[in-house]
Amino acid sequence: MYKSMVARYGYKLVGAALVAYSVVMGLWIEVPQLPILGQSIRNLFYHVPLWFSMTFLLMLSAGNSIRYLSSSDLRCDALAAAQVRIALWFGFVGMLTGMVWARTTWGAWWVNDPKLLGAAAGILFYLAYEVLRGAIDDADRRARIAAVTNIIFFCMFIPTIFIIPRLTDSLHPGSGGNPAFNIYDLDHRMRWVFYPAVVGWMLVGVWLASLSARLELLHLIAAGILNKSALRSSSGHEG
Amino acid sequence: MHCAVLWVATPAKAQSLDEQAAAILMGNERLNAVILVLLIIFAALIVFLILQERKIKNLEKKILKSYE
Numbered sequence: 001m002y003k004s005m006v007a008r009y010g011y012k013l014v015g016a017a018l019v020a021y022s023v024v025m026g027l028w029i030e031v032p033q034l035p036i037l038g039q040s041i042r043n044l045f046y047h048v049p050l051w052f053s054m055t056f057l058l059m060l061s062a063g064n065s066i067r068y069l070s071s072s073d074l075r076c077d078a079l080a081a082a083q084v085r086i087a088l089w090f091g092f093v094g095m096l097t098g099m100v101w102a103r104t105t106w107g108a109w110w111v112n113d114p115k116l117l118g119a120a121a122g123i124l125f126y127l128a129y130e131v132l133r134g135a136i137d138d139a140d141r142r143a144r145i146a147a148v149t150n151i152i153f154f155c156m157f158i159p160t161i162f163i164i165p166r167l168t169d170s171l172h173p174g175s176g177g178n179p180a181f182n183i184y185d186l187d188h189r190m191r192w193v194f195y196p197a198v199v200g201w202m203l204v205g206v207w208l209a210s211l212s213a214r215l216e217l218l219h220l221i222a223a224g225i226l227n228k229s230a231l232r233s234s235s236g237h238e239g
Numbered sequence: 240m241h242c243a244v245l246w247v248a249t250p251a252k253a254q255s256l257d258e259q260a261a262a263i264l265m266g267n268e269r270l271n272a273v274i275l276v277l278l279i280i281f282a283a284l285i286v287f288l289i290l291q292e293r294k295i296k297n298l299e300k301k302i303l304k305s306y307e
Contacts, residue, residue: 097279
């Protein structure tokens with residue numbers, strides 16, 4: 001009993017604690033004083049982990065789509081769909097928070113920069129995925145087509161958001177001649193907040209997605225598509 | 240312009256003038272962007288919770304109806 005409680009809530013509590021730690025410490029610690037960035041350098045702890053978590057969730061989702069294709073288990077499909085949904089959520093928030101940061105450092109809410117356009121395109125892929133899911137009524141057909149699409153989109157997403165911006169010039173750190181995570185840029189004090197923030201947001205993202213997937217399962221059961229027994233073995237079915 | 244006034248008004252201690260100028264210029268500058276970012280993230284979490292709440296409510300209604 002105790003063990004299963006830890007197994008069920010362990011990572012959620014760890015994630016919540018890491019996020020709480022990063023929010024407090026992100027405002028608390030001293031940061032290097034760099035021109036233009038000023039105090040807004042602290043956004044590294046809040047804006048960047050959202051994108052890392054988005055990518056992590058999309059990776060898990062592609063994995064679940066592969067699992068669906070090999071098992072035809074609708075629970076895998078529900079999990080994949082939920083992870084895309086939460087990843088999109090993170091993407092939108094990452095976009096908005098990035099815009100705030102861009103306004104204060106680059107002087108504009110939006111610039112047509114390769115990194116930003118890549119991020120926008122990546123989000124559009126997954127919006128298309130959502131549209132596709134919404135367009136198919138039959139649960140098994142939807143799951144199969146969505147799984148294939150999801151795997152293809154993930155293979156397109158990674159180059160669009162990480163590789164292409166690196167090949168060109170970009171204002172955004174981590175692109176072109178504009179690195180983000182080398183020893184000159186990331187202060188060692190900041191690492192102690194940044195990495196916990198990344199792990200924390202990833203865990204919270206997995207948690208949010210698992211909630212969304214469980215709701216989806218209940219929908220399928222209420223609609224008579226899945227049997228009640230799908231619930232019994234689905235606990236701890238998060239990854 | 241007031242930066243220049245502060246610069247003159249601050250007596251030079253261990254810091255060099257350049258360091259003092261940097262400290263004055265940095266101050267709490269652009270911290271409002273960080274606070275806005277935190278607010279957006281928090282608002283998104285709350286909106287997500289409200290949407291989940293609504294979905295659960297709909298599902299409860301649906302299930303209750305099916306037992307009528």
